[in-house]
Amino acid sequence: MTSPGLDEALTAFAARRPLLVATDYDGVLAPLRDDPSAAVPQPGVAEVLSRLAAADGVTVALISGRGLDDLRRTSGLQGAFRWVGSHGAEFDGPLAGADAGRRDELAGVLRPLVEGTPGARLEVKPASVAVHVRQVADRVRAAGLLEQARQAVDPSLTLKPGKDVLEVAVTDAHKGAAVQRLVEELDVAAALYLGDDVTDEDAFRVLGPDHLTVKVGEGETVARHRVPGPEAVVGLLGALADRLG
Ligand SMILES: O=P(O)(O)OC[C@H]1O[C@H](O[C@H]2O[C@H](CO)[C@@H](O)[C@H](O)[C@H]2O)[C@H](O)[C@@H](O)[C@@H]1O
Numbered sequence: 171m172t173s174p175g176l177d178e179a180l181t182a183f184a185a186r187r188p189l190l191v192a193t194d195y196d197g198v199l200a201p202l203r204d205d206p207s208a209a210v211p212q213p214g215v216a217e218v219l220s221r222l223a224a225a226d227g228v229t230v231a232l233i234s235g236r237g238l239d240d241l242r243r244t245s246g247l248q249g250a251f252r253w254v255g256s257h258g259a260e261f262d263g264p265l266a267g268a269d270a271g272r273r274d275e276l277a278g279v280l281r282p283l284v285e286g287t288p289g290a291r292l293e294v295k296p297a298s299v300a301v302h303v304r305q306v307a308d309r310v311r312a313a314g315l316l317e318q319a320r321q322a323v324d325p326s327l328t329l330k331p332g333k334d335v336l337e338v339a340v341t342d343a344h345k346g347a348a349v350q351r352l353v354e355e356l357d358v359a360a361a362l363y364l365g366d367d368v369t370d371e372d373a374f375r376v377l378g379p380d381h382l383t384v385k386v387g388e389g390e391t392v393a394r395h396r397v398p399g400p401e402a403v404v405g406l407l408g409a410l411a412d413r414l415g
Contacts, residue, residue, distance in 0.1 A: 172402060173395045176384070180406070183360055183382045184413035187227035190352055190361040191410070192373070193403075194345075195234040195241060197366035198386045201400050202333065204305050206236075206293070211245055212400035214408070221411040223250050228414060229356055233348050235330070235337065235369055237296045238264050257330065257369060258348030259297040259341045269297050272340045279322055280338070287315045297341045304334035332367045346372030353377075362410070364403060365393070 183189070193199060199219075200209040223230040231252035234241045238255030254261055277292065277299045284292040289306040292299065301319045303312035316336045320329060323338050330337040345365070353361050359380075363373045366386040374383045374393045385393035386403055397406055 172397050176395045176397070176406070177409075179382055179395060180410055181413060183362060184410055186359040188356060188358045189228045190231060190349075190356055190358045191222050191228060191407070192231040192233055192349055192352065192361060192363045194365040194367065194370050194373075194386075195232060195236060195245060197333065198364050198400060198403055199232075200245065206240075206302070207244055209244060211247065212404055214404040215400075216247055216249075218404055218407040218411055219247065219251065220249050222407060222414070225411065225414040229352070229358070231349075231352055233258070233345050233363075233373065235332065235345075235367075240295070252352060254348050254352075256295060256297045256341075257339065257343050257345055258351075259339070259343035261343075261348060261351065265296045267296075269340045273297065273299060276323060276327065276338055276340065280319055283315060283318050283322060287311055290315055295337075297343065298328075298330070298337050298339035300335050300337040302335050330369050332369060344372040345369055346376040349373045350376045363393075364406075 196209055199215045200211050203209045219230055222228055233254040235257050236255055238253055238260040241255050277294050280299055280301055281292055284290045284301055287306055291302040303315055306312035319336050328339040328342050330339055349363055361377055362382040363377055364384045364386055365373055377383050383393035384395045385391035386397055387399055
């Protein structure tokens with residue numbers, strides 16, 4: 171499933187400087203799990219990210235839909251990385267809490283729907299509320315809950331559908347804006363972005379042909395390359411680290 175041409179594209183990418191190596195977390199660095207707190211990195215991730223971050227002229231960024239604190243805690247990763255949480259709403263560190271009132275109001279709307287669906291789970295994040303249905307055995311009810319949630323919320327809020335989840339955000343932050351901001355701030359010659367979900371398409375879209383975009387797993391994408399899953403991601407990042415010397 172690894173796309174033809176990726177190896178050559180990686181070699182060309184590695185020859186440029188400065189570089190941004192940006193990656194999503196769930197489904198890319200960590201295999202998906204029923205319990206989000208159990209989604210730990212694929213073996214080899216910590217080592218390869220450290221190798222990349224140590225290379226001259228290379229910045230590594232983790233850009234996740236998770237809240238920043240959750241991302242750090244669950245991943246257990248440490249290093250001189252740029253940490254971006256809440257789809258970009260947490261760009262320079264944790265949110266101060268200005269949006270907490272609106273978010274709690276939203277949680278109040280969604281909670282009764284979730285509590286009425288066995289297996290569903292509500293996740294209250296810094297700038298959003300997520301309705302998770304991965305563990306809803308009745309798939310018709312799972313789809314019904316996500317639709318009910320869509321209908322129940324204020325239409326001015328931002329809907330972010332994902333893998334067995336619908337997230338409703340009180341900010342309009344998205345990963346595309348976060349990547350763009352890093353590219354400009356760091357003034358990089360090229361960026362690599364790895365992502366597996368619908369919200370990663372925003373990041374793929376802002377990166378033109380000078381950059382390297384890699385979709386992880388199946389599904390429609392505007393990314394130019396594809397690898398099958400987190401194990402292949404470790405292989406790809408290792409191959410990049412080898413080329414960076
Ligand atoms: O942007 P990401 O780093 O990919 O984060 C996206 C969401 O990831 C988590 O949910 C997803 O992964 C869970 C663990 O594998 C899985 O149980 C769930 O079904 C997936 O949707 C996280 O819980 C969300 O907050 C993130 O937005």
